[in-house]
Amino acid sequence: MSILPNIMFAVILIAGGGYFAMNLKKIIxxxxxxxxxxxxxxxxxxxxxxxxxxxxxxxxxxxxxxAILHFALYTAFVITQIELLEILIDGLFGTHRFFKPSLGGFYTFLISFIELLSVLALTATVLFLSRRNLLKLPRLNMKELMGWPMKDANLILIMEIILVCCIFTMNGTDEVLYNIGKSHFEGQGSFGFTVSQHLGPALFGNLSEGTLHVLERAGWWGHFIMVMAFLNYLYFSKHLHIIFAFPNTYFANLNPQGQFDNLQSVTNEVKLMMDPNADPFAAPAPDADATPAKFGASDVQDLNWVQLLNAYTCTECGRCTSSCPANQTGKKLSPRKIMMDTRDRLEEVGRNIDANKGVFVPDGKSLLNDYITPEELWACTSCNACVEECPVNISPLSIIMDMRRYLVMEQSAAPVELNNMMTNIENNGAPWQYNQMDRLNWKDEA
Structure with missing residues (x-):
């Protein structure tokens, strides 16, 4: 038997795995x-x-x-990796259905289960394509999805269909070959896979032995190559959530949704102001050469690493935007766009670093203004609906609040109404133009 196919398989596996590892390293x-x-x-x-x-x-x-349709896709994706493991072993060592002799009847059950999941996945994929392109579901056809995001979503679903077709071509032709005693696997009889034992003879039963062998190999190689293509396409796709959903949910904020973090430097200053016994000169003098800490965020480097992980994890499903009261009332804000813009800017910064040998060279651009406008940020009501709706615990609100903080504390660029309120609080101890004592004057009129 020629070892050329095994060598080709190993080369594709190493090249595909290496390219994926290189891109994953860039993302990290x-x-x-x-x-x-x-x-x-x-x-x-x-x-x-x-x-x-x-x-x-x-x-x-x-x-x-x-949810049920997505769960079918998700479960099929996870369980099918068992069959992929067998393909990897067969491809590297020249075996055929490596696990069948040792697993016996359980092997038939396992592949049959994978086939049933694949049928569900195929059904879900067709419905998702129809919902996106025929039913024109509003949250899947908003302005921020026009162009590449829409093509990306459709392309990944088409890849899923091709992958499932490869599985049934491989199993169906092998079933027919096995029935006539011409399978790569030694022995006679039927595999008895739940779907392929019916689908195989129906689709491929009248084909010649040579054609069956060609189609079986096409399905087998097609499955493997599609997996490699899918793996490396993830870097360019919203479907990175397949990988990053797990760390993203692990590192999600566990505090109550309405609780915001405080800037430590501001907290320290307030404590000094409120403590009559504090010595304001007791703290060590700041380093004259140190870069002053920035209040809030104007670019991706000012956000924390969990927020950047959020950006790569975003599925672009639009549940956040469809539940956003600001968006529903016609405001410019779309929480999904906030996450997409953050990821796009982060990718731009990454390309800048790659082009300049590992060093970021200022490009005169920033996340604020070039990607996200103040109008979008101030439209947010901070209601946390987007955070509650996200299926993988992403928080667009945390990015919005950090960028607002920058506008207020670094640029003094709050809206007039907010500036008036803050001035009133500073002067009167209340958001209104009269002090707190005046609010109690009504009691003297009784």
Whole structure:
């Protein structure tokens, strides 16, 4: 037997795996550009959160029909990796259905189960394509999805269909070959796979032995090549959530949704102001050469690494935007666009670093203004609807609030109404133009 196919298989596997590893390394490098934040607390709660939200897809089931379809796709994707493992062994060592002799009847059950899941996945994929392109579901046809994002979503679904077709071509032709004693696998009889034992003879039963062997190999190689293509396409696609949903849910914020973080430098100053016994000169003098800390965020490097991980994890499903009250009332804000813009800017910064031998050269652009406008940021009501809706615990609100913080504390660029309110609080101790004592004058009129 020629070892050339095994060599070709190994070359494709190494090249595909190497290219994926190289791109994954770039993504991790980009995420590490963010500011440090400690998310190592309460590991038991974090593991539980990941199990329920990422593995169990708990938040998806708020909408049962798409949730069931997505769960079918997700389960098929996970379980099919068992068959992929067998293909890797067969491809490297020249075997055929490596696990069948040792697993016996359980092997038939396992592949049959994979086939049933594949049928469900194929059904879900066709429905998702129809919903996106024929039914024109509003949240899947918004302005920020026009162009590449729409093509990306359709392309990945088409790849899923091709992958399933390869599985049934491989199993169906092998079933027919096995029935006539011409399979690569030694022995007679039928595999008895639940779907292929019927689909194989119906589609391929009248073909010649030579054609069957060609189609079986085409399905087998097609399955492997599609997996390699899919793996490396992830880098350019929104479907990175297949990988990053798990760390994203693990490192998600466990604090109550309405709780915001405080800037430590501001907190320290306030404590000094409120403590009559504090010595304002007791703190060490700041380093004259140190770069002053920035209040808030104007570019991706000012965000923390979890927020950048959020950007890469975004599925672009639009549940956040469809539940956003600002967006529903015609405001410019779209939480999905906030995440997409953050990822696009982060990718631009990454390409800048690659082009300049590992060093970022200022390009005169920033996330604020060049990607996200102040109008979008100030439209947010900070209601947390987007955070509640996200199926993988992404927080667009945290990015919005950090960028607002920059506008207020670094640029003094808050809207007039907000500036008036803050001035009133500073002067009167209340948001209104009269002080708190005046508010109690009504009691003297009784």
């Amino acid at each position: 490098r980009n995420i590490k550009l963010g500011q440090d934040v400690n998310r190592s607390d309460n590991p038991s709660a974090r593991w539980k959160n990941m199990a329920l939200v990422a593995f169990g897809q708990k938040k998806m089931f708020a909408r049962p029909v798409p």
